[in-house]
Amino acid sequence: KKTKRIHELTKDYPKPTHWPIVGCTFEFGTNPKEFFGNLCRMCDEQGSVFAAWLGPELFIVLSNVEETELLLSNNKLLKKAFGYDFLHPWLGKSLLTDEDESWRTKRKIITPAFHFQILEQFMDVINKNSLILIRELKKEIGKPSFDISRYITLCTLDIISESSMGTEINAQLNNSPEFVTSLRNLSEAVLYRFYKPWLYPDFVYNMTSAKRAFNKDLKVVHDVIMKVIQSKKLKRSQAKSNGVNGSSAIKNGKSNGVHSTTNGNGEINNLAFGQKKKSAFLDLLLDYTEHDGSYSEQSLIDEVNTFMFAGHDTTTSAINFALHAIMKHPEVQEKAMKEIEEIFGDSNAMPEFNDLPKMKYIECIIKETLRLWPSVPYVARTVTEDTTLKCGYKLPAGCSAVLMFYKLHRDPQLYSEPDRFNPERFLDDSINGRKPYSYCPFSAGPRNCIGQKFAMMEMKIVISTVLRHYRLITPPDGPDINVVAELILRSVSGIHVKIENRS
Numbered sequence: 001k002k003t004k005r006i007h008e009l010t011k012d013y014p015k016p017t018h019w020p021i022v023g024c025t026f027e028f029g030t031n032p033k034e035f036f037g038n039l040c041r042m043c044d045e046q047g048s049v050f051a052a053w054l055g056p057e058l059f060i061v062l063s064n065v066e067e068t069e070l071l072l073s074n075n076k077l078l079k080k081a082f083g084y085d086f087l088h089p090w091l092g093k094s095l096l097t098d099e100d101e102s103w104r105t106k107r108k109i110i111t112p113a114f115h116f117q118i119l120e121q122f123m124d125v126i127n128k129n130s131l132i133l134i135r136e137l138k139k140e141i142g143k144p145s146f147d148i149s150r151y152i153t154l155c156t157l158d159i160i161s162e163s164s165m166g167t168e169i170n171a172q173l174n175n176s177p178e179f180v181t182s183l184r185n186l187s188e189a190v191l192y193r194f195y196k197p198w199l200y201p202d203f204v205y206n207m208t209s210a211k212r213a214f215n216k217d218l219k220v221v222h223d224v225i226m227k228v229i230q231s232k233k234l235k236r237s238q239a240k241s242n243g244v245n246g247s248s249a250i251k252n253g254k255s256n257g258v259h260s261t262t263n264g265n266g267e268i269n270n271l272a273f274g275q276k277k278k279s280a281f282l283d284l285l286l287d288y289t290e291h292d293g294s295y296s297e298q299s300l301i302d303e304v305n306t307f308m309f310a311g312h313d314t315t316t317s318a319i320n321f322a323l324h325a326i327m328k329h330p331e332v333q334e335k336a337m338k339e340i341e342e343i344f345g346d347s348n349a350m351p352e353f354n355d356l357p358k359m360k361y362i363e364c365i366i367k368e369t370l371r372l373w374p375s376v377p378y379v380a381r382t383v384t385e386d387t388t389l390k391c392g393y394k395l396p397a398g399c400s401a402v403l404m405f406y407k408l409h410r411d412p413q414l415y416s417e418p419d420r421f422n423p424e425r426f427l428d429d430s431i432n433g434r435k436p437y438s439y440c441p442f443s444a445g446p447r448n449c450i451g452q453k454f455a456m457m458e459m460k461i462v463i464s465t466v467l468r469h470y471r472l473i474t475p476p477d478g479p480d481i482n483v484v485a486e487l488i489l490r491s492v493s494g495i496h497v498k499i500e501n502r503s
């Protein structure tokens, strides 16, 4: 009955070719490589609002600024779409996947961990791992070309593991440990299921070898995180019995049952993160758990898994595409180097926190990179109540709305020469007058990215450190980038570069 109603209300939408039962599943193709290209083609052919049935689910795909604003600014459309359910066995109901009141509570608890004064604690972790990256890249000097994305993946994984769990996994030094491989397999497995509507029912998926492999990888990842949590808990209880209070954060920062960011005068409270000693996101959650038991062991695992997932592939993707763009545009590389020289002069010192706002041009490069290659190329919401789009079509309750940022960011009505890489368009004067919601790499509205400041800090440090040590050169015969979206945007052919030492 519900499906019939949705069919009825959306019969006038533009649609690609549909078949009975499967809808336009085969128009999309059943692997990630074809899927994204076909989705972009459909946006070109059908326009900025169209409907597509994938088996029993209807997706309304939106890629213009008016509908993006309507959806993202609506406080009632906060529920993630059906496809996010496939993340539940891995991330549970965490900040990324949860809904309604329990999402709001989590957001309030976790927000203080991303206050900029707290992020400063992570400078050392990012600087240290960027230097390991530089050391690892040494072996590639002089080679005609190599894929730098393998190195960036391991570096960002080291950074996010140490920041979220407070534990070094040394992915860069151990090259590809089981944990790293399992993490990658899990992202791929979620997507594999999404493209195959016949695997949507749990009872079918549970019988497949894909599900058995998924469970195996899940166990590897969960076991590592569980061990970290247990060892942290043990250390904290030992510290407590020795008279050291591990949860001073809670005493001062609590209001209305929820941890607050400031003391009302805009000053940060004595959070675990605010202490001199470097803490991890996990420490904040453990503080709460000790205080009021708000997080069960499973919820802690889910939240750490979420940081690792949301904070790893995203920054990897952005750094990779930025390095590619810098390499392809020598004039951009020169300007970035000029800025670096102005900030650091002859010094070899790593950046300090107050150097980051000085990296204005590098910030423009990152923003322009995220415009052309947004790490999260689309997001989706479940429509929980009938809504009327700006164009007049009905968005019926029960369908999913997909916001296609990748196409939004290349709309010629919003950006002149939209396919051209031009960091200057993000210089202050040029962005004045830009429509709100025309640029959403971190999404927007209440469910925007909580980690965007951390991400910007990490990207600035890693990119500037690479440039300070190496000149990026386009290899004559390296393959060009080949973009696919496997939850996160990436180049299947890798990012091929040649590097030269800067004397």
Ligand code: HEM
Binding pocket: 080, 095, 096, 097, 107, 306, 307, 310, 311, 312, 314, 315, 318, 370, 374, 375, 376, 379, 380, 440, 441, 442, 443, 446, 447, 448, 449, 450, 451, 452, 454, 455
């Ligand atoms: C270039 C880097 C990044 C990009 C482009 C990015 C982008 C996004 C986007 C588009 C969303 C919305 C997802 C949706 O609606 O389904 C999101 C949510 C989120 N991101 Fe990021 N992200 C980045 C880095 C990070 C980092 C470093 C962290 C953590 C350390 C993080 C943690 C999260 C979390 C927890 C959410 C869910 C927030 C909520 O629903 O309340 N992200 N991110």
